[in-house]
Amino acid sequence: MAERASRTVSAASIRNPVGRDGILDVAARLFREQGYGPVSLRKVAEAAGIKAGSIYYHFGSKDEIVVAILDAGIRAVHEKMRQAVLGHPDGAAAAAILRAAIRAHLRALLDVSDYSSANVRIFGQVPQSVRDANLPKRRAYEAEWDNLLTRLQKDGALRRNVDIRRLRLMLIGALNATLEWFDPERGSVEALASAYADVFLNGMLEQREV
């Protein structure tokens, strides 16, 4: 953007230190917007207002930046989802708990965090080594869902014949896919979450008889 008057030499580096977090913020935004391939370190540096070589003071490699962003993305959505579930007592209605979890995941993805959306957008595009580095955090988030779903099934709220792993993959897959088309001008995240919960909980068919 616009530059303030320069003083002596290398003024920007004194006035406006970008730092590790600034680089990550900018990179997460670019990855969310453009995907992994088109985002070079030169683009990240330019968007952050520094030169490409300067990035290597903070990070050892491009992969190191990507892993940091992927991990932060899972952490953000995991925390939101866990808090949403913890907000309900253990005996609360299964439908209400599931609605809250679905809503929390969608809000993290579509509203809150460039890191979470960057994670979903680029995970399938990064080198295998980067995916592997992010896997433990992914597994932990998946386990959080599996624990919730297993508990609800044991309580008799979920159909006994649904496979928990497959249901979790279906849920998270469907929620993450909204990133590709969601447009806040066509409807709120809240309305989207409510509609998704309706179908997942009760199905799309008109209920005639039981």
Added chain:
Amino acid sequence: MAERASRTVSAASIRNPVGRDGILDVAARLFREQGYGPVSLRKVAEAAGIKAGSIYYHFGSKDEIVVAILDAGIRAVHEKMRQAVLGHPDGAAAAAILRAAIRAHLRALLDVSDYSSANVRIFGQVPQSVRDANLPKRRAYEAEWDNLLTRLQKDGALRRNVDIRRLRLMLIGALNATLEWFDPERGSVEALASAYADVFLNGMLEQREV
């Protein structure tokens, strides 16, 4: 694969013309396996048994190859889905029609076509101009789903309060997401399609009373 005995000079080019379709087949498989970014024309050429420069006899650019693959991918899944729906009379049970459409989409994606799976895998990774070129075929397939869902809703089979466009985005998004984790060794496409249809049609909650 294996080479037959060579005759004179440039034997491969005479014995084993790869041609436009051979290049597309190989490229579709590589895109499905590796995504868009890592697949260079050199890799495609090597897998096809020719040299990179030779590709430009058949195609004007890399983008032209990618567009051809994306279009063929939509065509394949669209045909399978339409045939599955046409296999049912107009008055057939809505549940049976929807199950057939879901099954057809998943089979095209996971069983049949490298082109369909490559489409889903790389669409979000290719340049905007390539996406734009593929959009008309995408829109036509989406319209096929919208027509089906609208018809079923008018017949009273689908809940009146579900938004058709959102339901279609939810369905196709959830089905496409299976590409990221489906493993035929953990369960058949048929079983997967059946389980997805169960949840989409009737929901995951145990039905107590109506």
Added chain:
DNA sequence: GTCTATAAAGCGATAGAC
């Protein structure tokens, strides 16, 4: 229809000045 050779551009990464 495929080959060889190469041009032009962009990439991740490194070294050393300030």
Added chain:
DNA sequence: GTCTATCGCTTTATAGAC
């Protein structure tokens, strides 16, 4: 903590031989 300059590599694409 950032800059400049550059190395080595890969990419898409082109030109001309066979």
